[in-house]
Amino acid sequence: MNKKKTLYFSLLGLLFFAILFACNDEQEQKKIQLNSESRSPLTKLATQAEFLPGFWMSDAYLKKIEQTKSIYTNRFPTSAFYGFIIGKPNQEIDTFLLKPFPDYEDEVDSFLEFDRQKNVFKGLTEINHKKERFELYPLTEELIKMYFSALKKTDDYRKVVDENTELRSILFEGTYFTKDKQMSYTFDRTGKVKGLGEYVFYEVVYDFSEGVNFDAILLYRTTGGGVKSDADLYKYEFKKGVLTLTYIEADWILERHRISDTSITMIKI
Numbered sequence: 001m002n003k004k005k006t007l008y009f010s011l012l013g014l015l016f017f018a019i020l021f022a023c024n025d026e027q028e029q030k031k032i033q034l035n036s037e038s039r040s041p042l043t044k045l046a047t048q049a050e051f052l053p054g055f056w057m058s059d060a061y062l063k064k065i066e067q068t069k070s071i072y073t074n075r076f077p078t079s080a081f082y083g084f085i086i087g088k089p090n091q092e093i094d095t096f097l098l099k100p101f102p103d104y105e106d107e108v109d110s111f112l113e114f115d116r117q118k119n120v121f122k123g124l125t126e127i128n129h130k131k132e133r134f135e136l137y138p139l140t141e142e143l144i145k146m147y148f149s150a151l152k153k154t155d156d157y158r159k160v161v162d163e164n165t166e167l168r169s170i171l172f173e174g175t176y177f178t179k180d181k182q183m184s185y186t187f188d189r190t191g192k193v194k195g196l197g198e199y200v201f202y203e204v205v206y207d208f209s210e211g212v213n214f215d216a217i218l219l220y221r222t223t224g225g226g227v228k229s230d231a232d233l234y235k236y237e238f239k240k241g242v243l244t245l246t247y248i249e250a251d252w253i254l255e256r257h258r259i260s261d262t263s264i265t266m267i268k269i
Contacts, residue, residue, distance in 0.1 A: 004197055004207065006011070008239065013156070014049060016178055018269060019260070023107070029223060031057075045173065048138045049089060049113070049114075050123075051089060051138075051141045051159070052086050052096060052144075053086050053088045053089075053149045054085070054086060054120075054160075055083065055085055055159065055160045055161065055163070056084055056085070056086065056144065056157040056159055056160070056164060057083035057157060057160050057163060058077045058079035058081065058082060058155060058156075058157060058158075059063055059155075059158040060077070060078060060079055060084060060137040060155065060158055060235070061074060061077040061078075061079060061082065061168065062158060064172045065167065065170055065171065068185065069171060069238035070095070070154065070212070070215050070238075071167065071171075071204065071205070071215055072208060072215045073109075073207050075206075075208050078156040079157075080099065080127055080132070080134075080146070080151065080153060080155055081100050081155070081157070082100070082102065082121040082147075082180060083100070083101050083157070083160075083163060084098050084100045084101060084157075085096050085098075085099045085101060086099075086100055086112065086228045087099070087116070095111055095112065095113050095114075096112040096113075096121075097109060097110075097111060097112070098110045098111065098112045098125070100125075100149065100253060102207055105268055108125060108126035110124055110125035110126075111123060111162075112136060119139065120135050120136070120198030121136040121137070121138075122135055122136070122247055123134065123135075123136065125152075126198045126228065127148075130148075130150075131151050132148050132150055132151060133148070133150065134146050134148045134149070135147045135149070139156075141159070142147070142158060143156060143158055143159070144156070144157050144159075144160045145157075161242070163206060164191070164203055164204055165189055165190065165191075166208045167204040168187065168188075168190075168191065168202075168204055169189040171204065171218075171238075172204070172243075173187055173188065173189045174187060174268050175268070175269075176243060176266035176267060176268045176269075177266060177267055177269055178265070178266060178267075179182040179265070179267060182197060184241040185266050187202065191203060191224075191225065192223075194260055196219065198265070199221060200220065200222070200223055201218065201219075201220040201223050201224060201225050202217050202218060202219050203218045203220075203225050203231070203238055205217060205218060206215055210228070210252060210254055210255045211251075211252075211254075211257050212233070212257065213237050215235065215236050215237065216233055216235050216236065216248065217232060217233075217234050217236055218231035218232070218233060218234075219231055219234055219247070220231045220232075228250075228252055229252050231249040232247065232248075232250075232257050233247075233250040234246060234247055234248060235259060240256075241267060241268060242265060242266070242267055243265070243266050243267075243268065244263055244264070244265050244266075245263060245264045245266075246259060246260065246263040246267070247263065248260065
């Protein structure tokens, strides 16, 4: 009887130590995992770096256009950049090329680097012929914040497919009708247009040069567009839900354009 009790307690003791060892081993595994996650910022960096390459435009600029339905009146963005393209990382996830656009002569490309100690992206660029340092903070996959230390200025930038696609989406995308609803017109964010006779493609004018000093679009008879001289130039105006397109007699050589009496009026419902 005593031998049975001794054997029973021995087995019970072994079971207790086995459970205790298993618990300790599980806790050690958790500690290793936590230490690994907290020790290296690369997991967070890799997640951020995935969506950095691409087109970025001033969020404040785009919001103004959305509110006023006019690019021309907002042609001088208050942000440090109108927009820029971030290239794919050159070496793993450490360095990116940041290229401002439109491609003006005074715009200078810069490099975006990751500061591992401060866990922040940093860069050096040139604005108004002055060297400016900035820091970049990803907020979401579609929004980043940039802080310019010398300017003491903070700007938000929105990720877009490209500038024309975003502007078409904000301003024109949708279906419109004549007042009697006998005809319909469709504008797509990709540039496709239907209902305007032979026109099949359109682009929004956002670079106001060559004599264009009003809100305008270019209408093409060929898919994918082309050069300005291949298109017909139309002035556009949004007013209380009504879109008016007025034909412009364009002279791209002399950069003189005359507003005609021919117009199309349509309502978005």
